[in-house]
Amino acid sequence: MDHRTNxxxxxxxxxxxxxxxxxxIVNAPADISGWVSxxxxxxxxxxxxxxxxRTQNQLLKAQLQKLTFIESENINLRNLLQSSxxxxxxxxxxxxxxxxxxxxxxxxxLDKGNANDELYAGQPLLDAQGVMGKLVHVNPFxxxxxxxxxxxxxxxxxxxRNGLRTIAIGTGNDDRLEILHLPNNADIKVGDLLVxxxxxxxxxxxxxxxxxxEVTINTSLPFAQIYAEPxxxxxxxxxxxxxxxxxENRPAMQTPCVQATxxxxx
Numbered sequence: 083m084d085h086r087t088n089x090x091x092x093x094x095x096x097x098x099x100x101x102x103x104x105x106x107i108v109n110a111p112a113d114i115s116g117w118v119s120x121x122x123x124x125x126x127x128x129x130x131x132x133x134x135x136r137t138q139n140q141l142l143k144a145q146l147q148k149l150t151f152i153e154s155e156n157i158n159l160r161n162l163l164q165s166s167x168x169x170x171x172x173x174x175x176x177x178x179x180x181x182x183x184x185x186x187x188x189x190x191x192l193d194k195g196n197a198n199d200e201l202y203a204g205q206p207l208l209d210a211q212g213v214m215g216k217l218v219h220v221n222p223f224x225x226x227x228x229x230x231x232x233x234x235x236x237x238x239x240x241x242x243r244n245g246l247r248t249i250a251i252g253t254g255n256d257d258r259l260e261i262l263h264l265p266n267n268a269d270i271k272v273g274d275l276l277v278x279x280x281x282x283x284x285x286x287x288x289x290x291x292x293x294x295x296e297v298t299i300n301t302s303l304p305f306a307q308i309y310a311e312p313x314x315x316x317x318x319x320x321x322x323x324x325x326x327x328x329x330e331n332r333p334a335m336q337t338p339c340v341q342a343t344x345x346x347x348x
Contacts, residue, residue, distance in 0.1 A: 188232035197222035212290035212313035261308035
């Protein structure tokens with residue numbers, strides 16, 4: 083009758099209502115067990131995901147630091163390229179390999195030599211801002227540069243404002259040069275820009291070198307006490323420019339000077 087007619091459909095519906103609580107009770111242990119298992123599984127999964135996310139966060143932070151360094155390096159390289167365009171001469175970009183730890187010297191070692199790059203002792207060294215120094219020792223694959231702040235370095239300069247020529251020597255401090263032999267009535271003041279004068283057979287004229295930071299007049303002394311700060315970032319620059327001065331940009335660099343420089347190579 084149930085198969086061929088619908089007479090007992092109401093009875094079946096009533097019985098299903100009576101049986102439903104029993105089905106619920108019978109299935110309750112399995113449902114509770116499944117819920118507990120799922121809860122613990124979800125907690126474990128969350129802990130695992132949390133640990134993975136923490137690890138990924140650390141990796142991303144490390145990559146971000148590297149990208150920050152690369153971005154800074156790219157900015158420095160772009161500045162160097164812009165500086166090389168201003169120089170308008172043959173240039174080569176080098177990188178610092180080491181810095182002298184001697185407290186009485188200001189020297190750096192570069193990754194360029196005369197095996198393939200044709201470097202020479204006395205070659206000017208620049209960064210994106212100004213003069214850094216000159217090469218003093220050239221090896222096949224490396225070279226050593228003397229910075230302008232070394233006590234043994236002498237840099238012929240002139241005041242950009244009026245052309246007054248003078249000498250800047252290193253003091254051993256990365257941010258200080260001393261200007262020698264200017265009388266008390268010399269036309270020089272704080273803020274004046276010093277550029278290379280072209281004398282001395284090393285640096286062509288016109289390269290920015292330093293800015294005057296201190297001028298002290300003492301009438302009991304024959305010369306004024308004058309100090310300047312290098313424009314180049316001597317304690318920060320990692321990439322540098324090696325320059326081959328062109329003939330038209332080195333009027334004071336005559337043939338005898340070039341020959342003497344070549345003979346001084348180790």
